[in-house]
Amino acid sequence: MSSYVISAPATPTLAVAGQDSRFPVRRVFCVGRNYGAHAREMGSDPEREPPFFFTKPADAVVPASGTVPYPPATDDLHHEVELVVALGSGGADIAPADAMALVWGYGVGLDLTRRDLQAQAKNTGRPWDMAKGFDASAPCSPLTPATTLGLAQDARIWLEVNGALRQEGKLGDMIWPIADVISHLSRLVRLEAGDLIYTGTPAGVAALSRGDRVRGGVDGVAQFALTIA
Template sequence: MSTYLFDTPTPPSVPVKGEDKGYPVARIFCVGRNYAAHAAEMGVEVDREAPFYFTKSPLAAQASGATIAYPPGTQNYHYEMELVIAIGAPVFRGAVADAAAAIYGYGCGLDMTRRDLQLAARAKQRPWDLGKDVEQSAVFAPLTKVAEFGTVGPQRIHLEVNGEVKQDAHLSDLIHNVAEIVADLSKYYHLQPGDLIMTGTPAGVGAVLPGDVITGGIDGLDPISLTIGAAE
């Protein structure tokens, strides 16, 4: 059947440097606790054997530079600055080398989080959906192709709120590197072009309020920004 009862949303996309067509967002995977200092500030142990994941709906995707409403149901809305992996070729049960070859590019991302709801769910050993899969909570800056970015490792990753530095680390601090993440995730999913992976956040996460302006960057990538608007 080719028709629908209701109009469907236009699939989101992320701009790509040097391209006039956008990168379509099919799925958004997120890696938890991938910086040791952030795990420590959240009061949890680091799992160095394998990454763990949660997801966000593609409809959570939002372009850098936007103003978003302060979301309902929270009094503790947090920023998390992250490196984003964009998949550019199919990979399933791939070795690390195959996983690395499947990466199309990288970008800056913000994993916005209703922290109070996440921690309440964690305390009851429930899923994090209400805390993490929040409308307009996956913010993406334009992607840069792998060949133009180079090797992930020494680059600085940072975030500011109203110009004040809150997060400041390096991609070499990642517990699980980008190829390891893709290889591990491909054990469980047929990864395809259109899949984005948010690789985790450094220490220094914190709350924002309406009127706050978030900026961030990773050396060699387009910067990211977000303004928090009034609550709906």
């Protein structure tokens, strides 16, 4: 048996709705600007831009419940509510027609963003890693197995802060549907079971403050409620 020179890190996991078993998280991919209105509010043209991706560490995934810490090194933390796709199998160069067979389940998560650090990185031509991939930057609800729900294109995705609606859209507003997202991503990296894909956010992203109460969800999939500590 192999031994390690330090203790092996724990595998990050997510709860599964209605089960004691948990979903192990391998990697976390995020799709940028996958809703037209959000792309426009961020200054891009959604008609011209192919999908692009960034990543977060697997251990940035935390439960979207209780308290989530306000991160250091920012004065401009933004919320981005997203449908999360959990893969139960993988592959490379996957055709869109075959992509949905890889999906194990769905959740709803937050892509938390240190927007001021992201703006600085963009202005200097540097990577955005520290704007997106910090500790606890990917809260996610428990996952629901795909076999137990029908994912409707008119399902509402939404987010409230302190009871006020901030983000709202429909899954059908995605520029690149889930099957296309999986297909495009599989041409860049080999996907595997345990990978999560955050599929983009509708318009209305804005700043969060310490003490804010955040609720969000995708109708028919999952909801979450948390407080920014």
